[in-house]
Amino acid sequence: MFGIPEAETRAEFKRLLLCIETTFPQNTRHAGALPADIAGLSRLLTSERPLRDNGYMGRAQYRAAYLRYFLPWNIFKLCALFSSPEIKLPPHIDILTDLGSGLLTVPLALWLSFPHLRSAPLTVYCVDRNAKALEDGQRLFTAFAKECGEVCWQIKLVKADAMHPGIRGKAGLVTAFNVYNEISAGIARGDEDGLRFFARKTAAVLSSLVREDGVLIAGEPGIPSAGQFLSSLRGAFLEQGYRILQPCPHEKGCPMPGGKKGAKWCHFVLDTDSAPQSLHSLSEKAHLPKRKTTLSFLMAAPKNAAPSVGKNALRILSAPIRFGGDRAGVYACGAKGLALLYGRDALKLPFGSLIVCPMPATPEFDRKTGALLVPLPRKNRPIT
Numbered sequence: 147m148f149g150i151p152e153a154e155t156r157a158e159f160k161r162l163l164l165c166i167e168t169t170f171p172q173n174t175r176h177a178g179a180l181p182a183d184i185a186g187l188s189r190l191l192t193s194e195r196p197l198r199d200n201g202y203m204g205r206a207q208y209r210a211a212y213l214r215y216f217l218p219w220n221i222f223k224l225c226a227l228f229s230s231p232e233i234k235l236p237p238h239i240d241i242l243t244d245l246g247s248g249l250l251t252v253p254l255a256l257w258l259s260f261p262h263l264r265s266a267p268l269t270v271y272c273v274d275r276n277a278k279a280l281e282d283g284q285r286l287f288t289a290f291a292k293e294c295g296e297v298c299w300q301i302k303l304v305k306a307d308a309m310h311p312g313i314r315g316k317a318g319l320v321t322a323f324n325v326y327n328e329i330s331a332g333i334a335r336g337d338e339d340g341l342r343f344f345a346r347k348t349a350a351v352l353s354s355l356v357r358e359d360g361v362l363i364a365g366e367p368g369i370p371s372a373g374q375f376l377s378s379l380r381g382a383f384l385e386q387g388y389r390i391l392q393p394c395p396h397e398k399g400c401p402m403p404g405g406k407k408g409a410k411w412c413h414f415v416l417d418t419d420s421a422p423q424s425l426h427s428l429s430e431k432a433h434l435p436k437r438k439t440t441l442s443f444l445m446a447a448p449k450n451a452a453p454s455v456g457k458n459a460l461r462i463l464s465a466p467i468r469f470g471g472d473r474a475g476v477y478a479c480g481a482k483g484l485a486l487l488y489g490r491d492a493l494k495l496p497f498g499s500l501i502v503c504p505m506p507a508t509p510e511f512d513r514k515t516g517a518l519l520v521p522l523p524r525k526n527r528p529i530t
Contacts, residue, residue, distance in 0.1 A: 147393055147414045147498030149229030155258050158294065159225065160422050162254065165290045166213055170282070176210065183211040184432035209282065215428060217249050220324065222421050223439050224255035227365070232392055232500070233445070235260070236361055239268060241317035243355050245308040246325030247272035250283030253301070257291060264291075265298055273304045273311045280305065309351055318360040320352055326364070327372045338405070345378035346385070353386060353448065361391070361447045368440025370404045373411030376444050377403035383446045392445035395459035395500060396481035402463060410477065410484070412463060413442040414498045458502050460485055460520070466493045469512060477517065486517040491524055
């Protein structure tokens with residue numbers, strides 16, 4: 147599912163890291179405290195979330211930690227996603243609306259990933275509740291983009307809640323990354339009605355912002371609660387008549403919705419070997435090494451035709467596993483539900499790849515998970 151960014155994109159990503167340092171310089175004392183500040187912000191975002199106040203990002207040490215650690219890793223992940231040949235943007239985008247824009251993570255990743263867009267007269271609405279984060283993001287974007295050449299994008303900052311953005315114009319591309327996981331995580335576990343209600347409300351907001359020939363992309367960390375929410379959001383879009391473009395190879399019920407203890411959820415794993423060494427070094431100093439990073443996402447459109455990949459298309463959604471004694475295989479998502487592909491070549495299928503595989507004439511199911519057992523022909527190879 148993830149692609150490999152072009153060499154130019156990787157080089158400019160390193161330049162972005164340097165631009166962060168020059169645009170937001172730190173004195174020696176603050177630089178020395180940076181690893182501890184990164185670790186502290188990580189705890190606030192995870193284990194200490196209930197203790198967090200709404201103004202935590204207004205503190206200088208946490209803004210610096212976010213700028214130097216969380217922002218680069220999020221951009222790295224998005225650049226890998228946008229480099230996938232399966233992620234196809236509309237041919238003509240004049241307006242981009244980014245919800246929960248914060249430090250302009252998505253605009254920066256798009257700028258890095260799609261050089262042909264840089265000269266386009268693009269209006270970018272960046273929506274976030276935190277005005278300071280938006281201002282810092284615009285400052286960074288302007289400084290970095292000027293290093294790469296003429297800046298043709300008009301950045302418009304909108305201080306608003308993502309659920310009430312207050313934007314009337316419709317965009318060719320609407321994005322929302324790392325916006326809904328905190329809200330959906332607040333819904334009581336097991337409250338499926340509450341989650342569906344929130345997903346339908348979210349789908350209504352997003353669909354009100356996109357043109358009929360446009361595209362929506364929503365993404366969250368690849369954790370179970372986020373996967374569960376995106377599965378519900380997918381269902382809400384299908385109710386509205388939307389087409390699911392990625393990553394689903396079908397538009398039937400989601401076989402990996404998460405939610406229950408031990409349940410599988412749709413997410414993708416990215417190796418971070420290609421990230422700059424300076425970013426890895428900082429992560430090590432903060433005791434937060436990033437060997438892999440994860441993402442759950444959804445790409446939908448009001449009228450675009452869904453990809454024609456065939457009724458037997460399967461999306462690989464796990465690393466190799468052992469089952470049934472000495473068998474080995476990988477889990478996959480398809481129109482017939484959760485599948486478990488097995489066979490020697492199944493172990494060679496990359497996480498996130500898409501294949502077309504004949505279904506067995508006589509179905510058998512895994513006793514533990516209920517997954518359809520699918521033998522993989524020796525000559526089968528990923529189509530993406």
